[in-house]
Amino acid sequence: MKLSKASITALLLSSLVSMPVAAATKSLPGWQSQTREETTTLVVTYEPGSVQAQNIGSSMPFERIRVKTEDAEGYAATLRQQPGIARVERDYITRHPDPVQMPAGTSLSQGFRAQALTGAPNDPGFSEQISWKTPTSREQGVHDILAAHALSEQNERLRIGIVDSGFFSISDLQYADGYNFTSSVNSEFLEPASCEDAHGTAVASILGATTNNAIGIAGILDAELYPVRGLECGTGDLTDLALAIRWLAGDMVKTAPAIDQPVHIINASVGADTGACPDFLQNAIDYAHDKGVTVVAAAGNKNQDASVSSPANCDHVITAGAVEPSGKLWGGSGDGSNYGDTVDVLALGFLVISLNEREEIGQWVGTSFASPIVAGIAGLLLQNNPLLSPAEVATILRQSVRPEVAPTAEKQGQGGILDAHKMMSLWSSDMGEATPDFYQVMDAPERCHREAYTETAVGSEVDGLYEVHAPLNGGIEPDMRYTVFRTPASGDGKTLLKATEEHRFILTDVDTALYQYAFNICDAEGNSCLFGEDLPMQPRITVASADCSGH
Amino acid sequence: MNNKRSLLLAVAACALTACGGGGDSESTSGSSNPVSLDQQYVAAAEAKDVQVSGSFGGYREVRVVSENRTQVRVSISDDGSSLVIRPLEVDRPKTLNLSLVFGDDPAATPVSLTIYVQNTSSTEVEQQVTNLLAQRDALVSLEQERVLYRYFLDVAYLRGEINDSRKRELIEAFQPSASASYSSLRQAFTELREKNTDYQKGALPDYRLGESLDELMTELDSHSGFGSQKLEEISDYTSLVASGFNQSLTNSTPEYSRAGVYSRFLSTAFGRFEGDEFILDPAYQPLASMIRSEQQQEIACETI
Numbered sequence: 001m002k003l004s005k006a007s008i009t010a011l012l013l014s015s016l017v018s019m020p021v022a023a024a025t026k027s028l029p030g031w032q033s034q035t036r037e038e039t040t041t042l043v044v045t046y047e048p049g050s051v052q053a054q055n056i057g058s059s060m061p062f063e064r065i066r067v068k069t070e071d072a073e074g075y076a077a078t079l080r081q082q083p084g085i086a087r088v089e090r091d092y093i094t095r096h097p098d099p100v101q102m103p104a105g106t107s108l109s110q111g112f113r114a115q116a117l118t119g120a121p122n123d124p125g126f127s128e129q130i131s132w133k134t135p136t137s138r139e140q141g142v143h144d145i146l147a148a149h150a151l152s153e154q155n156e157r158l159r160i161g162i163v164d165s166g167f168f169s170i171s172d173l174q175y176a177d178g179y180n181f182t183s184s185v186n187s188e189f190l191e192p193a194s195c196e197d198a199h200g201t202a203v204a205s206i207l208g209a210t211t212n213n214a215i216g217i218a219g220i221l222d223a224e225l226y227p228v229r230g231l232e233c234g235t236g237d238l239t240d241l242a243l244a245i246r247w248l249a250g251d252m253v254k255t256a257p258a259i260d261q262p263v264h265i266i267n268a269s270v271g272a273d274t275g276a277c278p279d280f281l282q283n284a285i286d287y288a289h290d291k292g293v294t295v296v297a298a299a300g301n302k303n304q305d306a307s308v309s310s311p312a313n314c315d316h317v318i319t320a321g322a323v324e325p326s327g328k329l330w331g332g333s334g335d336g337s338n339y340g341d342t343v344d345v346l347a348l349g350f351l352v353i354s355l356n357e358r359e360e361i362g363q364w365v366g367t368s369f370a371s372p373i374v375a376g377i378a379g380l381l382l383q384n385n386p387l388l389s390p391a392e393v394a395t396i397l398r399q400s401v402r403p404e405v406a407p408t409a410e411k412q413g414q415g416g417i418l419d420a421h422k423m424m425s426l427w428s429s430d431m432g433e434a435t436p437d438f439y440q441v442m443d444a445p446e447r448c449h450r451e452a453y454t455e456t457a458v459g460s461e462v463d464g465l466y467e468v469h470a471p472l473n474g475g476i477e478p479d480m481r482y483t484v485f486r487t488p489a490s491g492d493g494k495t496l497l498k499a500t501e502e503h504r505f506i507l508t509d510v511d512t513a514l515y516q517y518a519f520n521i522c523d524a525e526g527n528s529c530l531f532g533e534d535l536p537m538q539p540r541i542t543v544a545s546a547d548c549s550g551h
Numbered sequence: 552m553n554n555k556r557s558l559l560l561a562v563a564a565c566a567l568t569a570c571g572g573g574g575d576s577e578s579t580s581g582s583s584n585p586v587s588l589d590q591q592y593v594a595a596a597e598a599k600d601v602q603v604s605g606s607f608g609g610y611r612e613v614r615v616v617s618e619n620r621t622q623v624r625v626s627i628s629d630d631g632s633s634l635v636i637r638p639l640e641v642d643r644p645k646t647l648n649l650s651l652v653f654g655d656d657p658a659a660t661p662v663s664l665t666i667y668v669q670n671t672s673s674t675e676v677e678q679q680v681t682n683l684l685a686q687r688d689a690l691v692s693l694e695q696e697r698v699l700y701r702y703f704l705d706v707a708y709l710r711g712e713i714n715d716s717r718k719r720e721l722i723e724a725f726q727p728s729a730s731a732s733y734s735s736l737r738q739a740f741t742e743l744r745e746k747n748t749d750y751q752k753g754a755l756p757d758y759r760l761g762e763s764l765d766e767l768m769t770e771l772d773s774h775s776g777f778g779s780q781k782l783e784e785i786s787d788y789t790s791l792v793a794s795g796f797n798q799s800l801t802n803s804t805p806e807y808s809r810a811g812v813y814s815r816f817l818s819t820a821f822g823r824f825e826g827d828e829f830i831l832d833p834a835y836q837p838l839a840s841m842i843r844s845e846q847q848q849e850i851a852c853e854t855i
Contacts, residue, residue, distance in 0.1 A: 074592030
């Protein structure tokens with residue numbers, strides 16, 4: 001007998017015991033007494049065009065089936081044998097990175113005086129928002145956000161998606177729209193009053209609290225905020241995070257009303273211990289990435305390698321670790337920032353000022369609050385340069401860092417501390433468009449295999465090798481050359497160092513301590529230059545990033 | 552055949568509801584000695600025992616009454632605490648929906664159990680197929696050769712042997728799609744993927760999967776020659792890094808290694824395996840991060 005439109009799924013559905021489940025999760029019959037911890041949710045992705053895919057509709061990328069944990073392996077294996085089944089994975093419980101109690105007696109005023117800033121916002125909490133400060137020798141774990149603001153033009157008002165729980169209505173936050181993916185009957189993204197967890201409120205405030213309204217704190221961005229409940233009061237399913245990401249990227253998901261346009265940035269201060277990024281989540285992130293959405297996620301607070309936590313370990317995610325105000329990686333023998341090659345950049349995650357459900361200003365700790373700082377700084381870049389792709393945003397952020405303070409051998413490869421002002425200094429539209437990029441050759445992202453250069457033919461000379469990448473700007477006249485001059489630091493005696501037709505070239509024996517370097521477009525002898533004054537070239541400073549071991 | 556199995560699974564699901572009785576495991580109803588199994592679905596290796604615990608009402612006998620009874624042997628363990636199932640050998644993954652009767656009461660209601668039988672004798676082939684399919688894009692694009700090719704040109708550029716324009720011109724010349732084997736390799740991958748899907752769903756025996764795998768390996772060997780040829784063309788620059796590289800390249804043979812990676816650089820021409828770890832010869836040690844020796848190893852750098 002040939003099955004017509006009645007698929008396996010449909011037949012199973014007909015035999016299910018009705019029970020209240022979250023967000024369209026089916027359950028196999030006979031064990032409705034099982035608790036969440038005794039069950040495993042399988043995530044079934046169907047082949048495009050299959051009967052099962054048609055049955056669940058185009059608004060759901062997968063179906064969730066809850067089984068007894070003992071049955072999970074066998075049932076998943078059996079399912080995979082069925083026609084129309086593309087993939088069967090398991091779902092994971094998602095949580096905020098483990099909440100951390102403030103150390104007893106900790107006070108922001110310990111050694112960190114509020115900075116007297118010219119032009120500082122009038123929000124009452126701003127004086128304690130140290131992430132906005134200019135770094136000093138004692139305070140490396142801050143991001144110079146106020147200075148970056150001066151360079152960031154709002155060429156486009158961004159839309160920011162925040163996947164979390166604990167969103168409350170406070171006067172310092174203006175939500176544009178949102179949704180709840182944890183429930184099949186309640187689309188309200190605001191948390192009920194019974195929940196005392198204001199995690200999402202704090203994250204959203206860091207990103208987008210109204211600035212200069214004499215209320216609360218200063219948000220990094222003036223943006224449209226789209227809060228999405230992917231958890232219920234701090235706990236949820238990783239599949240709901242995947243659905244939330246898709247929805248924020250403009251996909252039709254379940255019965256949620258579609259948003260007008262994809263958001264620019266998604267912040268996910270949530271995590272699940274998965275070991276490896278599940279396909280259903282990676283597919284959602286890839287969907288968002290292809291739509292031009294930059295995804296930022298918290299690394300986690302378990303003081304372990306971040307590669308075991310999702311979405312931190314997924315491709316196309318900017319993973320944020322946390323530092324203390326000093327610039328050291330946050331944590332000690334107990335809780336602390338996750339670390340490792342999976343972490344892309346570091347941001348303040350200790351004594352971060354934000355708001356709770358009663359709009360009270362408080363101090364928050366964890367990578368959950370480093371992540372929105374990174375997302376906000378990414379937003380400063382993106383609103384000034386709206387055409388940057390997510391990959392470009394990620395690369396620029398990774399290049400715009402200062403070294404972590406006192407890194408340890410046990411926790412290598414955690415990126416550097418994000419410097420918003422340095423980033424905007426390179427990418428602000430105020431910059432002369434002719435200024436070339438000037439960097440030590442090993443700082444180029446395409447030369448991530450450090451040993452292959454330093455231990456071979458280039459090795460002994462590599463420190464003095466710099467690359468100049470002049471903007472093409474339509475090219476130069478045939479008799480003109482991209483030109484570099486060198487002047488001793490004392491200021492006497494300019495020397496023509498290079499005159500070339502190549503817009504990308506190498507300088508050897510560069511010593512930025514002894515010399516100043518400047519760029520112009522001149523004839524082959526370095527005369528008849530295009531710009532009245534040579535353009536000083538400041539080397540791009542980046543962290544000597546972890547060796548691209550590729551593991 | 553697939554529909555028939557699908558129908559059996561559906562019937563089993565309905566049967567579970569009919570006789571589930573609201574409890575959390577399979578059981579007989581109306582029997583004076585109720586039987587319950589702690590699992591309804593179990594994965595088992597071919598020709599190997601798997602045990603499912605439960606309560607068997609004191610029965611010491613069990614038999615399979617469904618049509619697939621010849622494909623499996625069942626018994627109750629000596630201590631009476633578990634059902635012992637041994638599926639016979641298979642030539643493909645199989646799902647067996649068993650109806651079990653305990654004791655000798657002809658009126659006893661069967662108990663259902665679904666077993667997924669793994670074709671463990673073909674595990675190596677299955678793994679190789681899985682690994683190669685996962686590496687498909689990298690193999691078709693000759694990613695390994697391309698990474699090394701770009702590196703050697705970059706070293707020549709940094710050494711002043713070539714300028715940026717010439718470097719980019721040579722990089723542009725590395726076009727795997729121009730290889731005569733490009734299309735046939737892609738086709739071989741498509742066919743292997745389809746065969747693997749059919750095999751995993753039990754519609755194809757293992758030897759047919761093996762045949763498709765052999766065809767892919769032939770195409771891979773042919774395509775790999777293009778990458779090798781491009782590296783030979785820039786031997787002036789490869790010798791800047793390692794004087795013997797070109798000779799090693801000539802002596803190398805692409806193969807699927809024990810690391811689960813298809814490469815010519817994990818051959819004795821470039822190093823040796825110590826256990827499961829590939830150790831490059833000293834002359835090539837600095838290139839280790841660019842030579843994929845583990846499946847998950849990323850070798851391409853990011854660019855903006």
